[in-house]
Amino acid sequence: MSRQWVLPEVAAIEAEMIALRRELHARPELGFEEHATSALVAAKLEAWGYRVTRGVGGTGVVGTLARGSGTSLGLRADMDALPIREATGLPYASRNDGIMHACGHDGHTAMLLAAARCLAEKTHWRGTLNLIFQPAEEGLGGALKMIEDGLFQHFPCDRLFAMHNVPGFPAGKIGVHSGAFMASADEVTIRVTGRGGHAAAPHQTIDPVVVGASIVMALQSVVARNVAPHEQAVVSVGALHAGSVSNVIAPHADLHLSVRALSADVRELLERRIRALAEGQAASYGASVEIDYRHGYPVLVNHDEETAIAHRVALDWGGEAMLIDGLRPFMASEDFAYMLERCPGSYLSIGNGDGTQHCSLHHPGYDFNDASLAIGASYWVKLAEYILQ
Ligand SMILES: [Zn+2]
Numbered sequence: 001m002s003r004q005w006v007l008p009e010v011a012a013i014e015a016e017m018i019a020l021r022r023e024l025h026a027r028p029e030l031g032f033e034e035h036a037t038s039a040l041v042a043a044k045l046e047a048w049g050y051r052v053t054r055g056v057g058g059t060g061v062v063g064t065l066a067r068g069s070g071t072s073l074g075l076r077a078d079m080d081a082l083p084i085r086e087a088t089g090l091p092y093a094s095r096n097d098g099i100m101h102a103c104g105h106d107g108h109t110a111m112l113l114a115a116a117r118c119l120a121e122k123t124h125w126r127g128t129l130n131l132i133f134q135p136a137e138e139g140l141g142g143a144l145k146m147i148e149d150g151l152f153q154h155f156p157c158d159r160l161f162a163m164h165n166v167p168g169f170p171a172g173k174i175g176v177h178s179g180a181f182m183a184s185a186d187e188v189t190i191r192v193t194g195r196g197g198h199a200a201a202p203h204q205t206i207d208p209v210v211v212g213a214s215i216v217m218a219l220q221s222v223v224a225r226n227v228a229p230h231e232q233a234v235v236s237v238g239a240l241h242a243g244s245v246s247n248v249i250a251p252h253a254d255l256h257l258s259v260r261a262l263s264a265d266v267r268e269l270l271e272r273r274i275r276a277l278a279e280g281q282a283a284s285y286g287a288s289v290e291i292d293y294r295h296g297y298p299v300l301v302n303h304d305e306e307t308a309i310a311h312r313v314a315l316d317w318g319g320e321a322m323l324i325d326g327l328r329p330f331m332a333s334e335d336f337a338y339m340l341e342r343c344p345g346s347y348l349s350i351g352n353g354d355g356t357q358h359c360s361l362h363h364p365g366y367d368f369n370d371a372s373l374a375i376g377a378s379y380w381v382k383l384a385e386y387i388l389q
């Protein structure tokens with residue numbers, strides 16, 4: 001069924017590209033340490049006739065191919081792996097102990113390389129193709145590093161796209177969604193300072209455990225009572241540390257929060273309320289708080305026009321059946337958001353399989369689905385041909 005979405009020229013190199021994907025899988029590298037990965041990417045692109053720029057934003061690579069004047073199209077793939085010990089038992093499982101391609105960036109890289117090769121062999125398109133191989137998507141903001149290194153000055157893009165695999169949807173189906181698609185992610189540490197002492201004399205102490213518990217409960221009201229019902233937000237207290245034994249009241253308690261929103265306004269509202277509640281709760285007990293509010297990736301907003309183009313290309317190529325049904329925004333975050341703040345584009349999804357054998361992202365049993373590779377590469381070729389006509 002889904003094989004009809006594979007272009008003949010992609011089918012011809014599919015086995016080779018799957019082997020390349022598994023080679024990447026076996027040699028995963030952490031963010032900004034993708035030396036072997038980016039060297040391999042650069043060598044392939046060069047061999048296929050791309051002008052290659054290495055070391056963009058650390059270990060990033062950009063391959064450019066220009067055929068006369070016209071639109072400039074950017075396609076981006078991420079290359080980094082995660083500090084996870086692989087438990088797939090696959091013959092091509094990670095040989096770098098404690099590091100794993102558990103987010104499918106090996107697949108994204110191989111998919112874009114396959115498209116790169118096919119597009120280099122085609123002569124009918126016009127314009128400039130910028131293939132952006134980005135380091136360090138997992139929390140380190142490699143996208144921002146590339147931007148600060150002059151990515152869009154040296155390689156201006158009129159339209160920009162990237163694609164991430166999504167477990168739980170049929171392999172190879174394409175997902176498009178206009179507007180806010182992935183959440184901002186901020187991390188907050190709240191240090192409560194009370195007064196420690198003997199557990200038998202609580203009246204002589206200010207118990208930071210009680211204050212911390214009170215803050216945790218108060219925080220539950222932010223999403224329930226401050227965020228409008230039609231908006232989406234998350235305030236999770238992922239860790240709460242205080243004390244070490246039962247008969248001592250500790251001097252401090254530390255709360256670690258993950259805070260997510262799907263709009264800049266809600267993101268601001270969350271910060272305001274979290275600060276006010278933590279300070280107010282602490283003050284009411286005579287304790288104090290120190291708040292370390294670290295802003296992570298911003299909300300990822302897909303642009304309407306580029307999303308419409310992506311939708312059109314999927315429809316023309318694969319019909320209604322090629323589109324993921326019922327794709328909703330994710331509360332996970334993604335640093336492609338920084339690129340979309342500067343360049344019109346869209347972040348697309350590709351199904352990684354909907355059977356029970358397909359693990360979630362960042363799971364030690366996860367593997368990119370090779371059945372998606374040729375479809376994703378074919379889709380990139382069709383999208384590039386549509387935009388660079
Ligand atoms: Zn990830």
Ligand SMILES: [Zn+2]
Nearest residue numbers: 103104105164
């Ligand atoms: Zn990822």
